[in-house]
Every structure is written in C-alpha cells, then in structure tokens.
Amino acid sequence: MRANGAWIGIADHEGGTFQAGGLGAAPGAREEEILPRGTLMLETHLSPEGRPQTLLNFARGAPWTGGLTLKALPNGGIVLIEQLADDLRHAALPNDLDGRNDEVRVYFSWDAPARWGRLSLEHVAKGRITSVQTPPPHPMTNEDMRMISRFPARRAMDRDVNFLAISSEVEPLGPMPGLAASVPIATPRGPVPAAQLRRGDTVLTSSGAVVPILRTVAQRFPARGALRPVRLRAPFFGLRQDILVAPHQRLVIGGSQVEYMFGTEAALVPVRHLVNGASAYYDTGHAGTCPDTITYYDILLPGHEVILAAGCPMESLYIGRLRRDKPALDASLLAPFERAHLPEHARPIWPVLKPFEAKTLAALRAA
Numbered sequence: 001m002r003a004n005g006a007w008i009g010i011a012d013h014e015g016g017t018f019q020a021g022g023l024g025a026a027p028g029a030r031e032e033e034i035l036p037r038g039t040l041m042l043e044t045h046l047s048p049e050g051r052p053q054t055l056l057n058f059a060r061g062a063p064w065t066g067g068l069t070l071k072a073l074p075n076g077g078i079v080l081i082e083q084l085a086d087d088l089r090h091a092a093l094p095n096d097l098d099g100r101n102d103e104v105r106v107y108f109s110w111d112a113p114a115r116w117g118r119l120s121l122e123h124v125a126k127g128r129i130t131s132v133q134t135p136p137p138h139p140m141t142n143e144d145m146r147m148i149s150r151f152p153a154r155r156a157m158d159r160d161v162n163f164l165a166i167s168s169e170v171e172p173l174g175p176m177p178g179l180a181a182s183v184p185i186a187t188p189r190g191p192v193p194a195a196q197l198r199r200g201d202t203v204l205t206s207s208g209a210v211v212p213i214l215r216t217v218a219q220r221f222p223a224r225g226a227l228r229p230v231r232l233r234a235p236f237f238g239l240r241q242d243i244l245v246a247p248h249q250r251l252v253i254g255g256s257q258v259e260y261m262f263g264t265e266a267a268l269v270p271v272r273h274l275v276n277g278a279s280a281y282y283d284t285g286h287a288g289t290c291p292d293t294i295t296y297y298d299i300l301l302p303g304h305e306v307i308l309a310a311g312c313p314m315e316s317l318y319i320g321r322l323r324r325d326k327p328a329l330d331a332s333l334l335a336p337f338e339r340a341h342l343p344e345h346a347r348p349i350w351p352v353l354k355p356f357e358a359k360t361l362a363a364l365r366a367a
Contacts, residue, residue, distance in 0.1 A: 007293050008038075008142075009149030009166035010222050013157070018149035020142045022168070023292045035140040037111040039171040040148075042070065043124075043225040044161040046095075046102050050074050055106060056164065057156040058148050064141060070106060072158075080108055080119050084138040091119045091134035103162075103226060109170045112139035118331075120173055124226050125270075127248070129173050131331070162225040174332030175319050177217050177298030178249030178271075179309065180229060184241070185299070186308035194297040194309075203299065206252065206306040206313040214343060215300040217317065217333045221246075223294040229283045230271045232312070236279035240311040244283055246296050247272035252306050252313040252350065257364055262357070266350045268315060273358030280362075300334075304345040320345050 009018040019025060020032070042055050052074050059067035066083035073079060076095035081088070107120040117134035145166045147154040157164070184191035186204040197203070201213045221227040229244040237251060247270065254266035274280040284291075298317040299307070306313050322329050323342040329335060334342060353361065 006168040007165055007220065007222055008168050009145050010163060010224060010292050011149045011152075011165075012163040012224065013152075013159070013161075015152075016149040017292060018146045018166075020146075020168075033141055033143070035142050035145060035168060036113050037109075037168070037170055038140060038145075039107055039109040039167040039169065040068075040070075041165045041167070041171065041222075042106045042161055043163055043227075044072075044104060044106065044158065046072055046076065046104060047160060050076075053158040053160060054156055055158050055161055056148070058144070058154065060141075060144055060147070064144070066138075068108075068140075068144075070108065078106055078119065078121055080134060082134075082137055087138070089135040089137065091117070091132055093119050093121055093130060093132045095121060095130075105226075107171065107173065108134075110134075110137040110140070111170055112137055118170075122173065124248075127176075129328070131173070131327075163222065165222040165224070172219065172331060172333045172335065174322065174328060175317055175334070176221075176246065176248060177219055177296040177317065177333075178246035179297050179314075180244035181295060181297060183243045183245065183297075183309050186311075191310070194299070195295075197297075197299055203301070203307055205301075206308055209305070211301050211303070211305050213299045214302060214341075215334070215337055216297065217300065218295055218297045219333055220293050220295045223292060226272065227294075229294050230275060230280055231283040232271070232274075232280050233278070234310070237274075237312045243310050243312070244294075245271055245309075245314075247275075250315040250352070252315060253361065254313075257361065261361065262351065262353070264351055266313075267357075267361075268348055268350050268352045269358045269361070270352070273353065273355045274362050276359075276362060300343070302343050304343075304348065315348075318345055318348065319343070320347070 006022045053072040055070040057069045069081040071079045078093040081090045103124040105122040110117045115136035117137035120131040122129045179194040181195035183194045202210050234241050249271050250268040253269050301316045304318050307316050321344050323339045
C-alpha cells in the first residue's frame with residue numbers, strides 16, 4: 001500500500017513553503033528544473049455574490065515567459081488559462097453546483113510527456129467531482145512552483161482561497177480515506193492500527209460480524225483547510241481513546257435522540273460538523289515528520305460495513321458503483337485494482353445529517 005502524493009509546496013495568505021524533493025524530505029536532494037507532471041490544487045469558497053474570482057494568477061519571467069491563471073466566472077464555471085511564450089491554451093469547466101457559497105477544491109493536473117491535462121472541481125461537502133480534459137499542457141518548472149508557493153508578490157490569489165498546494169504527481173480523485181495511521185480498528189485478534197491492516201485481514205463490524213478486507217488504501221494530503229485532521233476526544237462518541245480522523249470521515253451515531261429527532265435508528269455524521277473545540281477540534285500538532293501533510297488510511301469491505309475505531313462506529317470506505325464508471329475509476333485511488341474484483345456498495349441505509357442537524361445533535365449529546 002503506497003500513500004499517493006508528493007506534495008512539494010503549500011501556501012495561503014499568510015505565507016508558504018516549498019521543497020522540490022517533497023515536503024518533509026531530507027534537505028539537499030537534487031532539484032530538477034522541469035516538473036513534467038504534477039497537480040495544482042486550490043481550496044476555496046465560490047463567491048456568494050456571484051462575482052468573478054481570480055483564484056490564482058501567476059506570470060513567469062524570462063526565459064520561460066507566460067503564466068497560469070485559474071478563474072471562477074459569474075456563472076460558476078472554472079476557467080484555466082495556461083501560456084508559454086505566445087502559445088496560449090485554455091479549458092473551461094461548467095459548474096452545476098446548487099449554491100454559490102460552496103466550498104470547493106479545484107485541481108489542475110498535467111502530464112506534459114503524455115500530452116495530457118485535466119481540470120477538475122470537487123464539491124467538498126458532497127464529494128461530487130466534475131472534470132474536463134485540457135489541451136496538451138506545457139511542462140511547469142520547479143522555479144514556477146517555488147515562486148507561487150513562497151513569494152506572494154509574484155502571484156494574485158482571491159481572498160476566498162483557503163490555501164493552494166502543489167504535488168509532483170497527478171493526484172487521484174474520488175473516494176478519500178479518512179483514518180490517521182494510529183487509529184485502532186477492531187479485529188478478531190484485537191485492535192490493529194489502520195496503517196498496519198492489509199488485504200486478507202479480517203475486521204469486526206459494529207454488528208459483531210467478521211468480514212475480510214478486500215483492499216487497503218492510503219493517500220497523503222496537505223494538512224490544511226478541509227483536509228486538516230480532527231481530534232476526536234474520549235469518552236465522547238463511544239471512544240476509548242483520542243483519535244485523529246479526516247474532516248470528511250463519517251461517524252455512525254445512534255440512540256434515542258437520533259431516533260426522536262430524525263426518525264431513524266442511526267445517522268451518518270461527517271466529522272467536520274462535530275467540531276466544537278471540546279469533544280472534537282482541529283489538530284495542529286499531529287504526529288509525523290512533516291506537519292504540513294498527513295496520510296489518511298482506509299479499508300474497503302464487501303458491503304460497506306461499519307467498523308469500530310477505538311470503540312466508535314465509523315463508516316468504512318464507500319465507493320458506490322465506482323467500478324461501472326471507468327473514467328472515474330481510472331482517476332481514483334482504486335485505479336490499480338482489477339475492476340471486476342471491486343465491490344458495489346448500495347446507498348447507505350442511514351441518512352447523512354446536514355450541518356445544522358449534526359451541530360444540534362452534538363450539542364444535545366454533550367449537554
């Protein structure tokens with residue numbers, strides 16, 4: 001199991017960092033001039049007023065004149081303009097999201113030797129992704145990426161952009177893992193850290209069943225914005241110890257309050273909606289050699305069963321009918337695996353609580 005992602009730069013409005021050999025890598029690695037492939041990711045809120053937004057504008061100097069611009073248009077579309085000397089290339093991605101004040105991630109990925117590029121938009125709350133292929137992109141340079149990351153005077157970035165990050169790899173899109181390495185998962189032989197589980201191992205579900213792990217996945221992310229880890233504190237949520245999870249990780253919460261308020265035995269609650277500074281809070285000191293990034297892990301089970309993480313019921317990796325959508329599968333973490341051997345997951349039987357519903361429930365349970 002390999003943690004995809006070689007993040008080399010991260011920046012926000014306060015500053016940034018860049019390391020061509022990878023953030024957290026040993027210094028002194030040889031730095032290549034050209035970055036033939038990679039991903040530029042921006043996390044932002046679309047303007048609630050529908051105003052045009054210059055998400056990023058960067059102009060490079062000689063001898064590699066040109067630049068890179070990402071814009072959000074008044075109609076919600078995303079436009080990429082990429083230029084080298086007099087050669088101008090652009091791509092447009094329509095946006096059919098429901099609201100204008102949506103938190104989104106915009107990805108521009110390129111592989112210049114393969115003459116391939118992709119512009120993508122991910123709705124953070126819903127996990128919905130749309131993509132278009134771009135014209136064959138030019139290669140980027142490490143100096144470009146250093147300027148974008150570390151020198152704010154060399155770029156323009158809309159005030160609604162939370163952060164930008166740069167990877168030297170084409171980053172996968174789609175279902176995301178959500179468990180930090182040390183999260184203990186219940187198995188027949190006792191708790192096992194999420195990072196140590198392997199295909200063929202078995203886990204205990206919340207119903208007491210023993211099920212096999214079909215696949216394990218891991219992905220490295222910038223530890224910023226809607227990707228920074230959340231610390232869930234014991235004894236809240238049934239936890240026996242504190243754990244770190246991703247904001248998009250969903251807990252399964254049941255009980256009489258859930259049944260009374262929502263008419264269902266249990267509900268799925270994204271962790272981001274539970275952050276209150278007490279039972280759940282964003283963690284800034286997670287363990288690891290590089291505090292700018294974090295690797296999340298997850299397990300793929302036959303029927304999207306509920307696992308127990310330090311005693312807390314949690315959703316295992318949900319992939320729906322991903323295997324039927326070849327382009328989406330090819331863009332995902334599961335691309336290396338045989339499509340015929342991947343399961344199909346029915347829609348979760350539990351409803352996913354809206355933000356205000358989750359916050360109300362969390363307040364009542366903490367009272």
